[in-house]
Amino acid sequence: MYSGEGSDASEPWERLYDVMDGEGSFEERARRALALGAQVLNADRGLLVRTDPDSDHWKAVVSTEPADAKLHEGVELALETTYCRRVVETESQVTLHDAPNQEWDDDPAFDAHGYHCYLGTPVYLDDEPYGTVCFIADEPRAEFSTNETLFAELVARLIERELELKQHTAEITDKTNLAAALARVLRHNIRNSLTVIRGYTQEMGTDAGDTDYHEIVLREVDTLLELSERARDLEQILTEDAQPTLTDVVPVIDEITDAVTAEHPAATATVHAPDEVVLPIRPSFERAIEELVENAVRHGGEDPTISITVEPVEDAVEIRIRDDGPGLPEMEQTAIETGETTPLTHGIGLGLWMVRWIVSRHDGTVESTVTDGGTAITITLPETPESAEQTGITEITRARDQYKAAFDEASEAMIIFNDDARIVDLNPRAATIYGNDRHELLGREVADFLPDDYDFEAAWATFQEAKDGDDENVENVVEFVGDDGEKRVVEYTTVPEIVPGQHLMIVEPITGTEADSGVYEQIFNQTYQFTGLMRPDGTLIEANETALEFGGLDRDDVVGEKMWETGWFQQSQRTREQAREAVERAAEGEFIRRDLVVSGADREATIDFSIRPVTDDRGNVRLLIPEGRDVTERRRGTVQ
Incomplete structure (x- = not known):
């Protein structure tokens, strides 16, 4: 089981990206990604499943199981007899670590197959439900951690992206x-x-x-x-x-x-x-x-x-x-x-x-x-076409230019800018994120959308070094303000010189936009732990509802603030210093875990506090994930 702790915490994440960016057909790469997910999650099998609730249909499109196994590739079942139906019904992630002891022993899926453990994530194709990515184990296990559900979510999103690319390419x-x-x-x-x-x-x-x-x-x-x-x-x-x-x-x-x-x-x-x-x-x-x-x-x-x-x-x-x-x-x-x-x-x-x-x-x-x-x-x-509901084809005129079709239909926001850092083209997804009509955004400077305290000159210098040398693409996380006034935190990747004098920027919202509500609601808001997301300097990007409710705080009270300056850490100067020291050490790549006393709306609590660094493929810390579990009663019992 993957704990997310230690110096090798980022290895499965890096391997997952390597798998999906590697050689082979969509099915081959998806199968390898599912196998990695099953390994990380301590599951017996991983599957990409196509579902159709109208016909009660369930089909294993890609499976890690051999051809003679029960859930082999191509096997078809009644959706009603699978845990996947709950994912389809709720359009959200479903986790079961011990079905009978979680009062699922009379569920049709458990009656039919007897699987104790299940983690399923919805998959969409062209914004319409497609099916699930799910991991299944025969025997019970410990409860899934936030890190594990986050990893399963990432597997699903990457497979979803490749599935869309496969369809658009076809x-x-x-x-x-x-x-x-x-x-x-x-x-x-x-x-x-x-x-x-x-x-x-x-x-x-x-x-x-x-x-x-x-x-x-x-x-x-x-x-x-x-x-x-x-x-x-x-x-x-x-x-x-x-x-x-x-x-x-x-x-x-x-x-x-x-x-x-x-x-x-x-x-x-x-x-x-x-x-x-x-x-x-x-x-x-x-x-x-x-x-x-x-x-x-x-x-x-x-x-x-x-x-x-x-x-x-x-x-x-x-x-x-x-x-x-x-x-x-x-x-x-x-x-x-x-x-x-x-x-x-x-x-x-x-x-x-x-x-x-x-x-x-x-x-x-x-x-x-x-x-x-x-x-x-x-x-x-x-008898059951796999893509019957997704094969609507747009105007035939788009076939004249393959690049333009792929650019316009991409699920990622894409911006093309020139050597003066001005926008020369962008796709519809980018226009939505930037909060304005495409034609109104053309010719604007990229810096127009960045906060006043953002060091654009330093970021531009880093990009120029990558463009002029042989470095890899530049990646970063930044907050910007769209023309609609909405603040958005995004992760961007720049690709220099796609054609001479023009460069590509791929933008993915991290939180605070309509695009990410499904992913981050699962990660942040459907847990009893205090969970957040922040930059390496300790600036909070997001906090889940559990943490906000405990502190009697609104999201606007904490997002954009240093973590140790928020209301949770005002119990004492020592608490603030401990929180700041933990952020500084985590920003250097260290996993931090310790007990802290924090302030709530109507009580103080002792929490099992941790900060996990998230690194890129070069080992640079890009994000920090703070988490806390209320252990007040447990610690009090230990003292007694």
């Missing part, structure tokens, strides 16, 4: 591929068709009596019109924001098949399916099936024979459309399966591209198989 890739597909397909097909139109129209000018030319022109014009219609359909599908609804797809496929064969009397189509197959689908699903059946009829044999098979498989449903035509060209197979486009894989149109995008929006896959007997295209759709 969205940007899809939109970029779409833009490339549209550009290449339209450029190729329109150019070729217009060339034919121009040539035959010219011939018509010299031989107006040949009506065959008219037919060729009309055919090519019709091709352009069809291509234009499909391009429009594809854009509508990509920007569709309708949520999936549970639907029996069998009658949908039957109706589409009947309609297509009615238009092509020479074609024979047969549907092989169970009586009922229910899937969560969007309105665009029908368009994909129609396109595939229509494609099979058009490119089948002389009297095409089409077979449509709907087959439930494990956790998914396969829909297979088979024709008896000459076979799908290899380039078209690559295009429909990967969504990638090159100058040689522009395809003959947008129909199959449309299918690929629709299936992708359903979290499904498309595969094609070509034999001497024809082509079979198989769509596989999951």
Whole structure:
């Protein structure tokens, strides 16, 4: 179990950042982070879980358990039978160190699985509930400390950040591929068709009596019109924001098949399916099936024979459309399966591209198989799409610039400033934190938002040294005042020279803003201990409600003050000196713990007082966490 004491206190935190910043896929890095969390928290397993309370669904997306274990990756349970349901219901962290002795012995989760120990933290994706990061142990243990719940919170936030990045990257890739597909397909097909139109129209000018030319022109014009219609359909599908609804797809496929064969009397189509197959689908699903059946009829044999098979498989449903035509060209197979486009894989149109995008929006896959007997295209759709509620895609125009999309959609506040320390760009999140419209902030000096007593010149000199040398990014904690008058304490990281003459600042609120209410309420306000957060010089940044209520104080009475000058430490000059000495030693990296007598609103109390330094990856103390536990009665009993 990790106590947070001693010279190695920061090691797990550093290792966690190293893991999440390391090599590998999202799943690999998340698995390593969960394994580290399980080790630190003395748990038997760690999981990233996807939850859906509407369907009572629970799925282990990433797990540290082996494939033959009970809670292996991919396992699905009823949410009602898990402790995670309490996290989802309360939207807050849930801790259990000994479920039966905490009156959870009749809980459905304990009845179903018998786990004594659980620490679960909510995870959000695009500000919507996604699931939980949870750590589970078979046997009971001591109560979780504040340090341990803070560490679990950090694991969840880092995994949440990477989950958002994964989704945004996928969205940007899809939109970029779409833009490339549209550009290449339209450029190729329109150019070729217009060339034919121009040539035959010219011939018509010299031989107006040949009506065959008219037919060729009309055919090519019709091709352009069809291509234009499909391009429009594809854009509508990509920007569709309708949520999936549970639907029996069998009658949908039957109706589409009947309609297509009615238009092509020479074609024979047969549907092989169970009586009922229910899937969560969007309105665009029908368009994909129609396109595939229509494609099979058009490119089948002389009297095409089409077979449509709907087959439930494990956790998914396969829909297979088979024709008896000459076979799908290899380039078209690559295009429909990967969504990638090159100058040689522009395809003959947008129909199959449309299918690929629709299936992708359903979290499904498309595969094609070509034999001497024809082509079979198989769509596989999951019964419960992992990202069904999170795959809304914004304007297609953002695909023109990947950097701008990532910048605008980032959950972190990002500011770009120049060599004169003036803001040249910022994302919407930064505008919110700075308390003004983006356009009103452009051109402002960074120093405009800092308090008068902040030594900006010294901070700027440190940044210049990092910029001019080979040092790593500059990190610090500072309080600033936004244009809305709100004081905010933030942690910032500067990245020099992202392009010549321009530098990036990433800003994360620590407390006092709407962004952090979930995290810090858990850390500070849901504990019976006195807990705070302060700078290395002893200036208080935050204090929890327990400490404020004991002292009869308001937050404004203590935030911004030196800890030893606050009302808690006015019992005597000796108490103030002891508190100041403890801060000075902690600022040097030492963990401090001792008994102190402090003043409350209506009584004095003896507290088990400690200060834990929080360091960065270079060992510099960035924050101090003071904590106190009321031990008055215990000490009094010892004396007696």
